[in-house]
Amino acid sequence: MQSTHDAMNPRIRADVAILGGGTAGAVVAARLVETTSLSVVVVEAGPDYGPFDGGRWPPELLDSATLPDTHDWGYQDAGLSLRRPLPLERARVIGGCSSHNGCSQTVGYGADYHRWGLSWSDAQLTSLMADSAARLRVRRYTDDELTPFQAAAMEAMILSEIPRTDDLDDLHGGVGCGPSPVNNPDGVRWNSAFAFLDPVRSEPRLRVVDHALVDRLELDGPVVRRARLRRGGEQVILEADRFILCGGAYGSPEMLLRSGIGPADDLKALGIAPRLDLPGVGRNLHDHPTVELRFAAGDRLVRQLTDYGRTRAVPDEQVIGKARSGSGSAPYDLHLLPWTSSEPDGWTCVFPVACLTPRSRGALRLVSADPQAKPVIDHRYLTDPEGADLAALRDGVDIYRRLVASPALAPLLGRPLDEFSAGPSTDDAGLRAASAHYWHPVGTCAIGPDPAAGAVVDTTGRVHGSDNLWVVDASVIPVIPRATTNLPVVALAEHLVRVLT
Numbered sequence: 001m002q003s004t005h006d007a008m009n010p011r012i013r014a015d016v017a018i019l020g021g022g023t024a025g026a027v028v029a030a031r032l033v034e035t036t037s038l039s040v041v042v043v044e045a046g047p048d049y050g051p052f053d054g055g056r057w058p059p060e061l062l063d064s065a066t067l068p069d070t071h072d073w074g075y076q077d078a079g080l081s082l083r084r085p086l087p088l089e090r091a092r093v094i095g096g097c098s099s100h101n102g103c104s105q106t107v108g109y110g111a112d113y114h115r116w117g118l119s120w121s122d123a124q125l126t127s128l129m130a131d132s133a134a135r136l137r138v139r140r141y142t143d144d145e146l147t148p149f150q151a152a153a154m155e156a157m158i159l160s161e162i163p164r165t166d167d168l169d170d171l172h173g174g175v176g177c178g179p180s181p182v183n184n185p186d187g188v189r190w191n192s193a194f195a196f197l198d199p200v201r202s203e204p205r206l207r208v209v210d211h212a213l214v215d216r217l218e219l220d221g222p223v224v225r226r227a228r229l230r231r232g233g234e235q236v237i238l239e240a241d242r243f244i245l246c247g248g249a250y251g252s253p254e255m256l257l258r259s260g261i262g263p264a265d266d267l268k269a270l271g272i273a274p275r276l277d278l279p280g281v282g283r284n285l286h287d288h289p290t291v292e293l294r295f296a297a298g299d300r301l302v303r304q305l306t307d308y309g310r311t312r313a314v315p316d317e318q319v320i321g322k323a324r325s326g327s328g329s330a331p332y333d334l335h336l337l338p339w340t341s342s343e344p345d346g347w348t349c350v351f352p353v354a355c356l357t358p359r360s361r362g363a364l365r366l367v368s369a370d371p372q373a374k375p376v377i378d379h380r381y382l383t384d385p386e387g388a389d390l391a392a393l394r395d396g397v398d399i400y401r402r403l404v405a406s407p408a409l410a411p412l413l414g415r416p417l418d419e420f421s422a423g424p425s426t427d428d429a430g431l432r433a434a435s436a437h438y439w440h441p442v443g444t445c446a447i448g449p450d451p452a453a454g455a456v457v458d459t460t461g462r463v464h465g466s467d468n469l470w471v472v473d474a475s476v477i478p479v480i481p482r483a484t485t486n487l488p489v490v491a492l493a494e495h496l497v498r499v500l501t
């Protein structure tokens, strides 16, 4: 690999340009280098700290115990449906969100993946998930490692008839709870750059260009000729035979829209010349909505967490429960993911429930052709006309109200931190006020056969109407799976890169 800190040549050429070096981008780059003789450039807006062994990574990105916020893009949800803006954390660094995420690696429910129109069998999917988990060094927290809070939360779930299981990594799993599969060997967040790029970094056909913001692509009919990058004060031209966007659910549609690929009328209104009229770019945005109850830790729990923390880090999250709401589809439609955080004024115990089968859909749209300008992102959380998302979350909150009152948890919790957490109400206004999200945006460049119906890419990830442009990341997922999304994105990237090569 050439150093990313060379004096930048304002013109770069490679066989393949990968735009975005996150979870998916690292997979695609590594596999192309490993399985072809092509030269590959990865362009990443944030820093590349090099291989894990190089020792240059900031400690907070390595420490899997808590979620860092040092490399955040600064996106916000407009919050129109919730009447308050919500931060939408996204990492701007090599490895992308895998470099700052919670490290829970679940696979979800197998049938969800067969709704995407991809030609993968159950057996292929199972093997892709297992191989991806192995590459990410996924293991499972042992009972001995559970913090006193996590052990009590799991016990409360079991008392509430959510049985102990070990099937969070099984595509055929059902309702149950257990310690999470996690990609943190020795407590290190094993991001996709370590897992995929490190083994090929010495290969001269791979180059990582960091601190480089992709402004737009320039097309000649259906062919992308070049990408324009901004690096420092400089404009850089990147020429390639193939361009693969891996900018994530917000970054990839932004790059397409700035390039004139999207809803033609919206683009014209911004002064961007339309190149490919694809109405679906930026639409179909969805995530798992959550609602959370919050309590101060009680004195006994504070003592227990302090004792636990004397010898090791206290992970925020370790246990996940899968449950089913009253009207939810089988086998489960809720995740319970209790976590603790250490605030300056004491420990907080948070009980979020996520709706895994959301029906609400939102959109991302540009306000300007300027790549520095933030888009308007409106997830329209909890707006589906049937009220199904709210109903599922209401049932999840009812489950939590039983858990926090159970003999396993009640003696450990202090005062509720807001009126909704104090209960007993679960009215719509309270649910909206206590709602957040699970950091799993998908869908803005959805796979599908028909561009007029909102599809942006075909089942190979190729952008409809283009000859040499693909999107491979969470944005192409047309319907979110019942899983934390990192492992599914790795498996999807593995599948699409095989189709590509």
Ligand SMILES: Cc1cc2nc3c(=O)[nH]c(=O)nc-3n(C[C@H](O)[C@H](O)[C@H](O)COP(=O)(O)OP(=O)(O)OC[C@H]3O[C@@H](n4cnc5c(N)ncnc54)[C@H](O)[C@@H]3O)c2cc1C
Binding pocket: 019, 020, 021, 022, 023, 024, 025, 043, 044, 045, 046, 067, 089, 090, 091, 092, 093, 094, 095, 096, 097, 098, 100, 101, 102, 103, 104, 105, 106, 212, 213, 214, 215, 246, 247, 248, 249, 251, 252, 255, 438, 439, 440, 441, 473, 474, 475, 483, 484, 485, 486, 487, 489
């Ligand atoms: C706080 C947080 C916690 C999470 N916890 C979990 C968890 O515990 N388990 C789980 O499975 N999932 C979790 N996720 C979700 C998971 O990490 C993501 O689904 C996954 O990383 C998405 O991968 P991606 O490749 O689509 O995008 P990303 O990993 O976001 O990669 C996109 C990359 O493209 C770069 N980029 C974007 N635009 C441009 C541009 N214009 N120019 C150059 N570069 C650009 C970005 O900087 C980034 O590096 C979490 C996410 C967050 C934010």
